[in-house]
Amino acid sequence: MNPLSEIPLSVWRSRGQTFDFKGHAIRYWVAGQGEPLLLLHGFPTASWDWHYLWQPLARHYRLIACDMLGFGDSSKPQEHRYSLLEQADLQQALLAHVRVDTPVHVLAHDYGDSVAQELLARHRDGLASIASCVFLNGGLFPEAHHAVLIQKLLISPLGWLAARAFSRDTLVNSVTRIYGPATRPSESALDDCWSLIQSNQGTRVLHRLACYLIERRLRRDRWVTAMQHAGVPMRFINGGWDPVCGKAMLVRYRELIYRADTILLPDIGHYPHTEAPVQVLRHYLAFRAGLRPAGICHTG
Template sequence: MQLTQWRDSGTFLSIDGQQIFYKTEGSGPTLLLIHGYPTASFDWVKMWPALTSRFRCVTLDMLGFGFSSKAPKKYQIKEQAAVINALMAHLSIASAHVLSHDYGDTVAQELLAQHNENALPFHIESLHLLNGGLFPETHLALPIQKLLLSPLGNLLIHFLNKNAIRKNMHSIFGPNTPPTNQEIDDFWALISENNGHKYMHLLLDYMKQRRKYRERWVGALQNTTVPIRLTAGMADPISGAHMVARYKALIPNANVVELENIGHYPQIESATAVLASVEAFISDGFDDDTFSADALIDESLN
């Protein structure tokens, strides 16, 4: 599916005066997909046909991302969670499995914290995390992210362009799975939609929020009865093998799928492996263990 087709098959919903792009398709148990920074829901396009054949999939472009409203402000993770809660209420969804990536992991951690407090308007059946900054102490931000978050961000943001995005995306994908030219074009189209490239430094405030709310968001993972799996590209320089090691040290009965030689965007770089992991996790009743991607793919094909 092309990016234009993705947009044309989606819907816009006004929430508190802001336009939210979302897409829902399929039937069966609900699967909520939450994207990362700096891209949007289109990140799930390679998995979408297979997932919608089995689940009622719901995804959205969060505030400041993709086709949704963008403004020169610092968006709060709790605000993004509130938007998701409003969307789920609009769709009359009472329970869902959750699949998240990167920035979306942090939003999912806030949703999980609310769930643990019995304050979430829908029930989380399971949580499946992809590469993300689950622990601020292991999040190795790119140099450009650190600069944009600094007092120089207001100046440097004017030099951000597609070539800069291409360079940085190539640095975080796996060695054998670089982004294609079309994928770079799509990333830039989503980032620059509604002048969003001018506000990317403001979206990076989530890194400060991760430090501020570390106890709440890490505690949500440690103190929940919701089944959780982490599927991670181990070659990711931001949140790869070092983050996985920290996850195993801090999370009881850690359920992990390790994708060797895959970088920060496993759902794009190795959609088949991620799809196999998602389906196995839900269909096998959330067994706790550590798996290799190859074993999961072999199992899914047999």
């Protein structure tokens, strides 16, 4: 049973603010005080994914999160060429908007992992200031990523058709397969996720957003080099049950990252922060407290 309080989507939406990014309305949220912590959500969902962790983390840090361009309640321009590089630009613009002028900590998931990797590369280039980075399940190394059918369809020549046909049933069929056996989302949670995808005619841009799977492969060497040489403390918290980027991704992480700091949650799927938020919170706070035994793969 999850003892952390849920923030209902209606309440979450009421607490959001809006800022302009290149003429597009971006919904964002801030809370708490202390060192800034930037939360980066995954595909095809939105920042509401963090709602179990939002209040507990806000007791320790100044939280900043947005629905990225094309996601959630932010603008979803239909003819736009979406890019992970632009999403990294968006994060930097958001940090400037809320007047963060100190190094920022990052907690990322899925699509957000790729944005975080670009921010690490910019840190290495002297164009960003990242204090630490914690990744949840995501395609950090494309060679260890196993796309689900809908992802393959969205980046195919018929991607536009797959996007138009995307429905709540498509979401349910795709998402429930990548959760742990005992941590699948409720019908209410699925309704809320579908509401965020549908917002601003979001299904019409899913195939354009899904091109991140291709972009991720193109930028793999830049991003992996940044992870290896940026000099930023990192941790990888991985739901091992995830068929998309579960334990195989963790194994690859340990092969490529020197003195890798990893946490394996064996029975958890692709969404550790909603499936096992108490464990994720515990491991995140331990990381931030400096309790990071190098080169050990923790379980639990």
